[in-house]
Amino acid sequence: MSVVNDVHSRLNETEVDAVVPVDSLESIGAAIDRARAAGRPVSVAGGRHAMGGQQFCSGGVVLDTRPFDRVLSLDEERGLIEVEAGIQWPALMDALTDTPWAIRQKQTGADDLCIGGAISANVHGRGLTYGPFIADIESLIVLGADGVARTCSRDENADLFRLVCGGYGLFGVVCSATLRLDRRRRVERVVRLAHTHELEELFAQRIDEGFLYGDFQFEIDPASAGFLQHGICSCYRPVADDTPLGADHKLSSADWNRLLHLAHHDKTRAYEVYAEHYLRTSGQVYLSDRHQLATYLPGYHWDGSSEMISELYVPWPLLADFLAEAASDLRALEADVVYGTVRLIERDDESVLAWAREPWACTVINLHVEHTPAGIERAVIAFRRLIDLALERGGSFYLTYHRWATRQQLLTAYPQLSEFLDAKHAHDPGELFQSDWYRWLRAAIELEAAA
Template structure:
């Protein structure tokens, strides 16, 4: 529809890692992307319609039903069904990818430099080879800089699904080789050009766990993701301490990345309470009692490292946090539960997530 338009519009950001998520679900967990100077998704929402507990359709915006606007965005579906969303679009831009291999200790300064140079997106994908001194300390730093609108979008090198599966297999079996191959691929794409919206699309292999197990055998396992937030200046020390934690717990990280987020001052259950560095870990978790407990110990340890720095963690991914950790990172959480019961007194909208936290704080 925009093919003949001089100025085209697109999304500012989306969640990374996969594309087949609904807008309602993304809104309900207040996702973010790889923006270098962006707030979470709430900043890109103009309004939405909500089907509430009485079955009524109501409009929520910054001017209408403002409290519900802030509660439902990042409210995990507990205040109603998101029926439609009006997004704040941004002009599509052409971008050039700039790739380097850098040290984690340089990240705060390098992120600042890229922001000053008007780069729009970027992240740091670190080595997960726990046997190497580069573990969490060396990574692929990829950022995206606006270019002239008349520059062509050139033919691009892209990995096929089989290539991604092979990289994932190596992350399970030979993490040193996985990082070498991954970084070589990314360096080969330095200078490629993209559209700012379609560049955010991601490959995802929905049956990867079964295929990996067929190839390498072993006990049944899953990757459990977590996202930790710390002040940006604390990032190098945090990564060093995480390396010690994961090694001491014998926890295997299959993938990890560092991004940035700006402060969210609109959603009620805001996870971005400050301008943070966002550190994402995919940890290998065995489907045994001992394996689950080992994962829980590592996830709680990560949260403690964040708390010690005035940081936080993302509530979306797992339920291993202790009550005191939840409150330390999300001090408004009990009030959030109270407001859920105010707007939905019969608790029509429920989930495993909600029932877990309702029970966790039932006696407090």
């Protein structure tokens, strides 16, 4: 037996039968055959940053795809690259360095994340006019529960394509993906301080001016009037290809460690230091792919605490109202906000379990969680309240993080869940591919309905 956990929250400690590194289609098939013969469920893990238990199944076999990381082909005319699912963002970017092509978007905040996980969670970045990651996928090779490897795209096995993208590994193992690339450009960061009431108009203006990326990082001190209201708006616009990149005013690992300490112990000073840094970098020029890389410091907490994330979606006209009420409620609940940001997302009308059902404002909130029953319960109450605030405004929330949403919250945000679970049973009637997240979801939706 082995014990595994996610990297960020460390709240998903799971005892599994075995962790099996895989590096080929054949090794994946062999591992699945052995698990099936032993009556063990199979889950798939890569960078292990999902926080809802999607990559682990108690008593099951975990396929570790990180060795499965080759670049298979590059079509330089069409801007398509085929990679194995275990490749992580830095290696993918390095493979494109000597070409005119670049990734369109990736998750923010960390880089050691596998492409297979990005597909399974249908992630997004900070593009101003982008939809979720499914829009960047040309095709997939998926090994199903029946042992057959299938090409899945919008034209071939389209139903499976729509299920696998955002399907959290429940419909088979993503073996390879052909990704759509963009031409690499140089972009200039433009920074200003803003209030939430300005954001809808400000981002619309930035989009009209041709900006490609952007976000709004808000104050985190509940004692400040600017808590969740005032923040740093950073957007990136294309500039001429011969524009010098200039000096890169990056924060060092030591700087990030200091900021993390301040975010826990002196939140006002943390925001001041962070805002000063961003304002100092306004006008700096980056490559459109490399500016999406981040510094992530794993294990910066003592064993008894960590951060948990939630991502909430609301219509843009209701964002300021949502954040104002969220600030009031988080103060009342004495929730410990460590970081927060607002981004944009366009509608996803392709994946079955689409989280971006509309063009929404996305609010990401990191809460500090003490790993005690009382500490976890405080986080559960706070996140459920945030979910309610989003749902009251016709919005939704992201499933990739905790397993703390109620059944009613799940069904309100994801009315297609019954369809999703029916498809799971049809494609994998023996439930070979499972996770603790799946077992929780199935119990919440199906078993409670039957009770």
